[in-house]
Amino acid sequence: MTKNKNLLQGWYRKPDIDIGLTYRVFYRNLKVFLKTWKANIMFNFLEPLLYLWAMGLGLGMYVSQINGLSYLEFLAPGLIASSAMFSTTYEVTYNSYTRMAREKIFHGMVATPVSMDDVVLGEILYGTFKGVLYGLVFFIVVAFFGIVHSPFAIFILFPLFLMTVILSNLSLIWTSLAPNYDSFGYFFTLLISPMFLFGGIFFPVESLPAGIRFLPWFTPLYHAVEAIRPMVLGLSDYSVSGHLVWLIVVTVVTLPFPLTMVKNKLIQ
């Protein structure tokens, strides 16, 4: 861990980004994705679909209403966000770590005019792309259940985009610290699963015990869910703008860290 202390060195520096080359890094990942996308998409959206069935239709029989919504209506929009979350976080932990540490693909890329900042930003963009894509695929499922009540629902792209950028940033920070694959277990057990279970998808955070009710406010998933739900259901809710501001601010604040930490980890 003493080595990791220096990973933050120079986090305030101006990143060395070339958008064209960043896109080429993203494109490399996209090219690999397109080889297996059918199996990938099937696999990734099966899980939220099972939740929708089990909880929405099963548990929903026993829950009459939450905040004036049927349980299925309450639940489904949140699962769009969690579908995106899982897709992004798996990609930018296990898969990014594979590219970085095992396959040494980052090393190969930076021997060309591509900079390490281009590589890391390309990874963040790809993690974001995958999350937004899986979010949208699940959105279509939700639409089939008849839960999309407004054409403005397409604006969920904004919170989905912001949330997945933040999650890409957080995942890459963890990836830069990870000594091996096992350590990602902690990431999912300590951060992602609690967000999923207590971030306002299955029940309103107001029903959490008073002492920990403030915790979800610190998570990107909670804000995304709170923004997405009214958009999908066509409800006017002025708090949405507050959630979007939170997401924008945290996106900007977290971005420098993966860039610096991965660079400091690899370039010694």
Next chain:
Amino acid sequence: MTYHAGAQAIFAQNLTKRFGSFTAVNNISFAVSKGECFGLLGPNGAGKTSIARMIIGFSPISEGKLLVLDQDIHTHAREVKARIGVVAQEDNLDPELTVLENLLVYANYFRLPRNVARERAEEILKFMDLTDKAGAVVDELSGGLKRRLTLGRALINRPELLILDEPTTGLDPYARQTNR
């Protein structure tokens, strides 16, 4: 050791590399003229890879002066890297792509136009005797064939300077001959 602008591919003066308190490269000076084939010999752990990494900008220098193709790699990284080819000690081919895709995707990082990339890729496959394997996934290649592809990939930008770190690892004698 004096610096001759335009005549030297690499100019290193009092070059030092430290990892914490450990000194991996201690105050070395050398120059490689353009067109010259320069070999760096030394036992394992002598610091050869550390020197190569500094030259390709993968490792900041601790002390001294280092010019690559007359430029400081840390202030002109993209320009210099566009003009060099690198074969790292550890293979870093893209195992999720085929042999041909490896060359094309790499060419893309050098911003080579698609048709130029394709032409050069085919030329390299031929030269490296890999044409039959163009569609094979890299993971299916033997160690020696991977090394040949890595070598070929380093030529895709027609580099003025080629940095090879243990390039003959796994190559059969025939390949060593043709690569001279």
